[in-house]
Amino acid sequence: MNLNEIENESATATEATKLSEHSKGAKRERLIMFFFAILVLILDYASKEIVRTNLPLYTYWAPFPGLENFFRITHTNNTGVAFGMFQFGSANLVFSIFVSIVSIGIIYFNHQLEPGHKLLRVALGLQLGGALGNLIDRFTQGAVTDFLDFGPWPVFNIADAAVVAGVILMGYVLLQDERKASTASNQVESPQSLSDN
Numbered sequence: 184m185n186l187n188e189i190e191n192e193s194a195t196a197t198e199a200t201k202l203s204e205h206s207k208g209a210k211r212e213r214l215i216m217f218f219f220a221i222l223v224l225i226l227d228y229a230s231k232e233i234v235r236t237n238l239p240l241y242t243y244w245a246p247f248p249g250l251e252n253f254f255r256i257t258h259t260n261n262t263g264v265a266f267g268m269f270q271f272g273s274a275n276l277v278f279s280i281f282v283s284i285v286s287i288g289i290i291y292f293n294h295q296l297e298p299g300h301k302l303l304r305v306a307l308g309l310q311l312g313g314a315l316g317n318l319i320d321r322f323t324q325g326a327v328t329d330f331l332d333f334g335p336w337p338v339f340n341i342a343d344a345a346v347v348a349g350v351i352l353m354g355y356v357l358l359q360d361e362r363k364a365s366t367a368s369n370q371v372e373s374p375q376s377l378s379d380n
Contacts, residue, residue: 209298216293216308223312224319227341231320234258243332255330260324275321286311290356290370303356309349316342 238244239256245251262275289311293304317340320327329338 209296212296212298212301212304213293215301215304216289216311219305219308220315221310223309223342223345224316227312227316227345228319230341231330235324235328238330253334255332256330257338259329259338260326261329261338262326275325279318279321282314286314286318288323289314300356303353306349306352306356307351309345313342313345313349316340316345 234256235258238256240258240260243255243257247254247257289307293307296303315326320342327340327342329343330341331340331344332338
């Protein structure tokens with residue numbers, strides 16, 4: 184075996200090691216999304232069960248009587264989307280199909296992401312957990328249980344809040360990525376413009 188063959192074998196082994204480490208890193212990072220999705224599912228399901236068990240439907244409880252007009256726990260059912268919007272007869276089936284497709288899309292997107300996007304995976308986990316939390320309600324209860332009642336805002340639940348938080352976080356991450364790309368682009372162009380002068 185000559186020196187070139189040894190160097191080629193060494194380079195191939197190094198590449199294989201890098202690919203293996205990259206693959207392990209990607210697998211570990213993918214779990215971030217599932218961790219947050221499961222956390223949201225547990226919190227959402229537990230809170231809804233507490234409300235369904237302890238508070239009759241369409242009644243409320245004010246944990247802070249002085250703030251009753253601003254916040255209370257109101258047990259309602261929702262056949263529409265988040266925050267009680269678009270309630271109509273076939274909504275459960277339509278939204279169940281839609282949420283199932285979106286959930287599969289989120290899982291696929293998480294699988295395709297390169298390592299280094301941890302915050303984006305957190306956002307995906309919040310969205311997935313929230314979407315599945317309400318989907319479970321549609322299948323098991325026939326409607327989504329809502330209970331967080333803040334003043335004039337429509338009544339919602341932890342799953343709704345997780346979806347909104349996930350969307351906001353995703354928007355923030357994408358905005359930050361765009362700013363970094365813009366800054367990097369400006370830094371690349373800057374030396375060129377100086378040399379033109």
